[in-house]
Amino acid sequence: MKLVSVSFRPASPRSMAVAAVSLAAGLALAWGAAAQTNTTTTTPAPTTAPAASCKSQATDKKLAGAALNSFMTKCEKDATAACDKAAADKKLAGAAKTSFTKKCVTDATGS
Numbered sequence: 001m002k003l004v005s006v007s008f009r010p011a012s013p014r015s016m017a018v019a020a021v022s023l024a025a026g027l028a029l030a031w032g033a034a035a036q037t038n039t040t041t042t043t044p045a046p047t048t049a050p051a052a053s054c055k056s057q058a059t060d061k062k063l064a065g066a067a068l069n070s071f072m073t074k075c076e077k078d079a080t081a082a083c084d085k086a087a088a089d090k091k092l093a094g095a096a097k098t099s100f101t102k103k104c105v106t107d108a109t110g111s
Contacts, residue, residue, distance in 0.1 A: 053107070053108060053109060053110025054071070054072055054075035054076065054079065054108065054109040054110055055072075055109065055110030055111065056110055057071075057075070058071050058072060058075075072109070075108075075109060076105065076109050079104070079105045079108035079109055080101070080105050082104075082108070083100070083101045083104035083105050083108065084101060086100075086104060087100050087101050087104075
């Protein structure tokens with residue numbers, strides 16, 4: 001039986017960086033694939049935004065001037081509270097929560 005001699009060379013910093021980036025990319029892809037396949041079936045959360053937008057409600061009530069401003073301010077505050085609660089129910093945080101809340105309030109107010 002013949003033994004093979006293997007010499008060990010320390011890795012260069014560049015090759016270690018490439019290996020680290022490759023490992024990180026591979027892990028990110030694996031976690032992403034696992035996250036997509038690990039979905040559970042849940043019932044959708046009830047929509048807490050009003051059926052009609054604030055703008056359409058104000059038009060229906062024929063509001064103008066200070067009454068319109070007051071109504072829109074209150075409606076926007078109510079929509080923000082409802083959308084924040086919906087984001088909390090969905091367990092959103094950070095940028096996802098901000099984006100969801102912004103779109104939800106925009107949809108609810110009709111802006």
